[in-house]
Amino acid sequence: xxxxxxxxxxxxxxxxxxxxxxxxxxxxxxxxxxxxxxxxxxxxxxxxxxxxxxxxxxxxxxxxxxxxxxxxxxxxxxxxxxxxxxxxxxxxxxxxxxxxxxxxxxxxxxxxxxxxxxxxxxxxxxxxxxxxxxxxxxxxxxxxxxxxxxxxxxxxxxxxxxxxxxxxxxxxxxxxxxxxxxxxxxxxxxxxxxxxxxxxxxxxxxxxxxxxxxxxxxxxxxxxxxxxxxxxxxxxxxxxxxxxxxxxxxxxxxxxxxx
Amino acid sequence: xxxxxxxxxxxxxxxxxxxxxxxxxxxxxxxxxxxxxxxxxxxxxxxxxxxxxxxxxxxxxxxxxxxxxxxxxxxxxxxxxxxxxxxxxxxxxxxxxxxxxxxxxxxxxxxxxxxxxxxxxxxxxxxx
Ligand code: SF4
Ligand code: SF4
Ligand code: SF4
Ligand code: SF4
Numbered sequence: 188x189x190x191x192x193x194x195x196x197x198x199x200x201x202x203x204x205x206x207x208x209x210x211x212x213x214x215x216x217x218x219x220x221x222x223x224x225x226x227x228x229x230x231x232x233x234x235x236x237x238x239x240x241x242x243x244x245x246x247x248x249x250x251x252x253x254x255x256x257x258x259x260x261x262x263x264x265x266x267x268x269x270x271x272x273x274x275x276x277x278x279x280x281x282x283x284x285x286x287x288x289x290x291x292x293x294x295x296x297x298x299x300x301x302x303x304x305x306x307x308x309x310x311x312x313x314x315x316x317x318x319x320x321x322x323x324x325x326x327x328x329x330x331x332x333x334x335x336x337x338x339x340x341x342x343x344x345x346x347x348x349x350x351x352x353x354x355x356x357x358x359x360x361x362x363x364x365x366x367x368x369x370x371x372x373x374x375x376x377x378x379x380x381x382x383x384x385x386x387x388x389x390x391x392x393x394x395x396x397x398x399x400x401x402x403x404x405x406x407x408x409x410x411x412x413x414x415x416x417x418x419x420x421x422x423x424x425x426x427x428x429x430x431x432x433x434x435x436x437x438x439x440x441x442x443x444x445x446x
Numbered sequence: 447x448x449x450x451x452x453x454x455x456x457x458x459x460x461x462x463x464x465x466x467x468x469x470x471x472x473x474x475x476x477x478x479x480x481x482x483x484x485x486x487x488x489x490x491x492x493x494x495x496x497x498x499x500x501x502x503x504x505x506x507x508x509x510x511x512x513x514x515x516x517x518x519x520x521x522x523x524x525x526x527x528x529x530x531x532x533x534x535x536x537x538x539x540x541x542x543x544x545x546x547x548x549x550x551x552x553x554x555x556x557x558x559x560x561x562x563x564x565x566x567x568x569x570x571x572x573x574x
């Protein structure tokens with residue numbers, strides 16, 4: 188099965204291993220990720236201001252491309268997923284934004300939120316199935332692993348509809364499927380400190396340490412994430428309290444796939 | 447622009463109805479940046495309701511909000527404090543000379559691991 192894929196700029200640069208391992212694993216599981224043509228950076232943060240239109244256009248372009256190429260758009264970076272899914276919701280439900288974005292884009296047919304935005308984890312769960320993954324595992328990742336959700340996958344839950352925002356389970360189910368033991372800890376859905384390091388470097392330091400200390404206290408040996416900024420904040424500010432990796436790196440390990 | 451028009455603009459930009467707030471404080475209780483905010487999330491909502499926008503535009507909290515949406519998630523009245531904070535920040539950075547970061551401040555603090563995502567996010571949030 189083929190699915191249109193939006194990689195985003197960070198997965199082409201500092202987070203290459205997230206992109207590469209995800210593609211290899213998808214292939215091993217029978218899914219071909221087809222990178223959409225001429226995608227542009229989504230902007231990394233969803234613009235909340237009601238008059239923001241130009242900042243949403245790259246997401247709309249990607250969504251419209253996917254609409255004509257299978258109807259689904261696969262995302263992997265948590266930030267891209269958040270921006271694209273929330274923008275899609277605007278295009279579906281906000282007449283003013285839809286009208287103004289379409290006026291800019293002059294597409295052959297106006298875009299109205301028709302594409303289904305799917306995060307890679309949702310693809311694993313709902314398209315491939317965790318049972319299928321379990322059967323495909325050759326090297327069970329037999330470790331205690333803490334899932335770090337952060338914010339972007341979960342909130343705002345009314346739009347993201349990813350999982351229960353206070354007590355999510357999808358990454359824990361993923362960890363079980365690859366043979367690991369999930370460690371549930373209180374700070375797994377608390378923000379790592381996001382983008383504020385340029386204004387207030389202390390804040391991400393404190394937040395990241397809290398997340399990792401919380402995971403360690405509950406017995407985690409490592410933490411996994413889907414977000415390059417989470418990984419950076421936790422690694423750089425967390426000062427090695429625990430190793431942090433992309434969830435797809437562990438999937439590749441479990442499936443025994445290498446480049 | 448009259449003060450009423452400026453208040454109306456902020457309300458419109460935020461897209462949230464601050465009058466629905468019942469002052470329970472749950473948003474501030476859940477805010478991970480609470481200690482770093484001179485004006486707390488629930489105060490952004492109540493001060494906009496009261497029209498105290500000059501104080502809001504002077505706030506330092508706009509640089510510390512993480513847009514994590516925890517406050518929005520917790521609000522029992524469907525208010526979005528994060529959207530009020532963003533509306534205030536947008537209003538500030540759209541003014542001449544009020545950008546939150548300057549390009550020349552970036553190179554000294556950059557390290558070899560910084561993901562593009564961080565640079566793009568910070569620029570989108572703090573500059574216009
Ligand atoms: S969110 Fe990040 S990775 Fe995704 S496109 Fe935008 S900046 Fe790039
Ligand atoms: S935890 Fe941090 S980087 Fe991750 S989603 Fe929240 S803000 Fe983003
Ligand atoms: S979005 Fe901002 S104000 Fe709301 S909880 Fe997060 S940091 Fe606090
Ligand atoms: S949680 Fe909602 S109702 Fe309660 S103080 Fe905050 S904005 Fe007001």
